[in-house]
Amino acid sequence: MKEDMTLSCVDCGTQNCKFKDRTYPDFCLTTNLKEEDKEWAMEKYDEARNKEIMIASAEVEYEGYCQWSRVQEIMEFARKIKAHRIGIANCIGLINEARIFAKILRANGFEPYAVICKVAGQAKTSVGIPEKCENIGPAMCNPILQARLLNEAHTDLNVVIGLCVGHDSLFYKYSEAYVTTLVTKDRVTGNNPAAALYTAHSYYHKKFFPNAPKPTFKPKEDTDK
Numbered sequence: 001m002k003e004d005m006t007l008s009c010v011d012c013g014t015q016n017c018k019f020k021d022r023t024y025p026d027f028c029l030t031t032n033l034k035e036e037d038k039e040w041a042m043e044k045y046d047e048a049r050n051k052e053i054m055i056a057s058a059e060v061e062y063e064g065y066c067q068w069s070r071v072q073e074i075m076e077f078a079r080k081i082k083a084h085r086i087g088i089a090n091c092i093g094l095i096n097e098a099r100i101f102a103k104i105l106r107a108n109g110f111e112p113y114a115v116i117c118k119v120a121g122q123a124k125t126s127v128g129i130p131e132k133c134e135n136i137g138p139a140m141c142n143p144i145l146q147a148r149l150l151n152e153a154h155t156d157l158n159v160v161i162g163l164c165v166g167h168d169s170l171f172y173k174y175s176e177a178y179v180t181t182l183v184t185k186d187r188v189t190g191n192n193p194a195a196a197l198y199t200a201h202s203y204y205h206k207k208f209f210p211n212a213p214k215p216t217f218k219p220k221e222d223t224d225k
């Protein structure tokens, strides 16, 4: 490990902040925590609807643990926070998934309202995006407008379905309602970005670790002999 590397929770092998019966590493973010930072965060849970959101999230996690799909979790969460009008900020590439989700919402008593990423059909170059980017389609995604229109529709909770990396960042920034994500787009893994992590030491190894030595595969010993 490089000496100048800043260590953090990803470098910890104990997760003792949860388990409590192991050891904390020297660089532990819990044992090195400033009291004022902890207090600041804990006080925030008393602001606006943060406590309600925290309690509803924990109850959904507990009540449907390993039983409810994320679609169902979102509906149960929405019920708990009394969200009726559900905004959908979807990518045009996932319009079918957005339609199915809206149908499920309606069947369960919610009122979906969707704004697609290409709303207003602005040219990419109109915001300074290089012209070459129009080769994969001239209309820009408009996450700030998606947020604005959902804000004007007074949605109680917004759900992201497949917004691009970065466009989602802008949507999260400008949405007035709380946001959760149903689908994270990944064009090469069928919207399962974790697949690249699960295969980071096999199929994706060369792509992600271009300077690493080639992994050596040792055949497993046959223990039946």
Ligand code: SF4
Pocket: 008, 009, 012, 013, 014, 015, 016, 017, 018, 024, 025, 027, 028, 029, 030, 031
């Ligand atoms: S807070 Fe401390 S114990 Fe918990 S994961 Fe981070 S380094 Fe490990």
